[in-house]
Amino acid sequence: MSMRERLIAAAVTAVLILMFAQVVCAQASGVNPSPSTDTAARLAKLEQQTAEAKSSADNAWMLTSAALVLMMTGPGLALFYSGLVRKKNVLGTMMQSFALMAVITVLWGLFSYSLAFGSGNSFIGSFHNLFLNGVGSAPDPDYAGTIPAQTFMVYQLMFAIITPGLIAGAFAERMKFSAMLVFMVLWSIIVYDPMAHMVWGKGGLLNASLGGRFPTLDFAGGTVVHVTSGVSALVCALYLGKRVGYPKQSMPPHSVVLSFIGACLLWVGWFGFNAGSALASGSLATSAFVATHFAAAAAALGWAGAEWIRNGKPSVLGGISGSVAGLVAITPAAGFVKPMPALLIGLIAGVFCYWMVATVKAKFGYDDSLDAFGVHGAGGTLGALLTGIFAVSAVNPIFKDAQANTLASGVFEGNAHQLLNQAIGVAIAWGIAIVGTLAILKVVDLTIGLRVSEEEELQGLDLSQHGEEGYYWETPA
Amino acid sequence: MTKVEAVIQNSKLDAVKTALQEIGVEGMTVLEVRGHGRQKGHTEVYRGREYSVDLIPKTKLEMVLADALVEKAVQAILGAARTGKIGDGKIFLSRVDEAIRIRNDERGEGAL
Numbered sequence: 001m002s003m004r005e006r007l008i009a010a011a012v013t014a015v016l017i018l019m020f021a022q023v024v025c026a027q028a029s030g031v032n033p034s035p036s037t038d039t040a041a042r043l044a045k046l047e048q049q050t051a052e053a054k055s056s057a058d059n060a061w062m063l064t065s066a067a068l069v070l071m072m073t074g075p076g077l078a079l080f081y082s083g084l085v086r087k088k089n090v091l092g093t094m095m096q097s098f099a100l101m102a103v104i105t106v107l108w109g110l111f112s113y114s115l116a117f118g119s120g121n122s123f124i125g126s127f128h129n130l131f132l133n134g135v136g137s138a139p140d141p142d143y144a145g146t147i148p149a150q151t152f153m154v155y156q157l158m159f160a161i162i163t164p165g166l167i168a169g170a171f172a173e174r175m176k177f178s179a180m181l182v183f184m185v186l187w188s189i190i191v192y193d194p195m196a197h198m199v200w201g202k203g204g205l206l207n208a209s210l211g212g213r214f215p216t217l218d219f220a221g222g223t224v225v226h227v228t229s230g231v232s233a234l235v236c237a238l239y240l241g242k243r244v245g246y247p248k249q250s251m252p253p254h255s256v257v258l259s260f261i262g263a264c265l266l267w268v269g270w271f272g273f274n275a276g277s278a279l280a281s282g283s284l285a286t287s288a289f290v291a292t293h294f295a296a297a298a299a300a301l302g303w304a305g306a307e308w309i310r311n312g313k314p315s316v317l318g319g320i321s322g323s324v325a326g327l328v329a330i331t332p333a334a335g336f337v338k339p340m341p342a343l344l345i346g347l348i349a350g351v352f353c354y355w356m357v358a359t360v361k362a363k364f365g366y367d368d369s370l371d372a373f374g375v376h377g378a379g380g381t382l383g384a385l386l387t388g389i390f391a392v393s394a395v396n397p398i399f400k401d402a403q404a405n406t407l408a409s410g411v412f413e414g415n416a417h418q419l420l421n422q423a424i425g426v427a428i429a430w431g432i433a434i435v436g437t438l439a440i441l442k443v444v445d446l447t448i449g450l451r452v453s454e455e456e457e458l459q460g461l462d463l464s465q466h467g468e469e470g471y472y473w474e475t476p477a
Numbered sequence: 478m479t480k481v482e483a484v485i486q487n488s489k490l491d492a493v494k495t496a497l498q499e500i501g502v503e504g505m506t507v508l509e510v511r512g513h514g515r516q517k518g519h520t521e522v523y524r525g526r527e528y529s530v531d532l533i534p535k536t537k538l539e540m541v542l543a544d545a546l547v548e549k550a551v552q553a554i555l556g557a558a559r560t561g562k563i564g565d566g567k568i569f570l571s572r573v574d575e576a577i578r579i580r581n582d583e584r585g586e587g588a589l
Contacts, residue, residue, distance in 0.1 A: 250528040311522050358525030
């Protein structure tokens, strides 16, 4: 080689060496890492993504459920109840539901949630979560490990709203609006919060999933919502007395059309109420959804059928009332029973509540105007007891022993003791409802006065309490 | 001038209106009313209690006619509204002192 050729060869070799060196350095620095650390990191990321996907699914369902339950109050219950009253009280009755949507929300956010679900003792929570302190995006694993605590809080809020709204059915057409507001605030704190805490709260006396002393199976609120409100309704009806003219004067619903629409909204909304109580979007939600729907259907047939036999004609009001009765009865059972027992529970509830409303009420003569006790109080009690009978661990393995083996849930599965626990839960609900409601009624009556004057009652709540008329149809343009 | 008031079955309104228009009656007032004569009402059951509903929905027609037209109008109503059953209704005739057209203050039979 000539001198020039050697120089060129050396330069090319140097460049090649430099390029190769760069590649080696690049590999050694981790741009293409070695196989073993790569898999571990990807697995961790995959686990995180799976958990996030589960959370997303659960949270989507839970927020939807919360919206469905709110819809049950407005306009579901508002329409159902207001259709049943006389025209002059339509707005007043709607206002009773609507006001709760506003008032209970504020109460809940300030301190009522904390009293119900904050950690406290067996009977009540605490002020630990005052102003929703500590209730944020992170889940509370005691309640629902895959959704933000705020989702759980807002879902429970919708229950706290509708429960006192049910009581309004008993004092329809004669309660002062101001007195009702005070009554509802006190009732929510004194009756609802403790009962919710006992059945669903951390350390609650009746909490079946968190080791309560008397574990009561109450999936979505048969005792917490329906028994408390229904029995309180009876107390209110007896304390306030009958409407002027009852029972001689005919007071039929001014619009079964409105009631029909309301009842159908209640049925659909109830999927949020019951299936949402699974607090997740998995198969338990499905179970509860199916049981809820089946019970509603069977109960509608039961009530309408009983009417058909007794009166010769099935009424629309009877059909929709029946479906509500079935939904009430399945509320404690929804996430514990199979579909066929759900049909049976519904059928029994339909016939039983029809009897309560058409025979027992007429016989004893109390003016439970919109049948809050007959449907919710009686239906809820029946449902809570039937839950103890038909609950099976195959649907929901809620009871486990110290070795994490699944135990029998209900009587037919072999847990005869459960019926007694259900009865205890029901008895406590009755007790707290009666005592709490009586005390509150007395206090409000002595301070503000509960009932409108006879003149106001004859004029109607719309005009006397709200200065409005529901329908201006007769007024000329 | 005679006022003709007729309480008839709701389902007969169209037939009666047509019959009256055919004989030259040009004005009438129609009201939805409730009432009963000898016709019994019906019973409704609400939440296990029975209520008798004895005020039955009916239709009432009112018209003021020139005396010459009255008997023709009565026959027209009878023909169109009668079914032969209890509940067909009634016709009442009464004297009218004056009739006045609001638009132009016309009075008497010319105002009808």
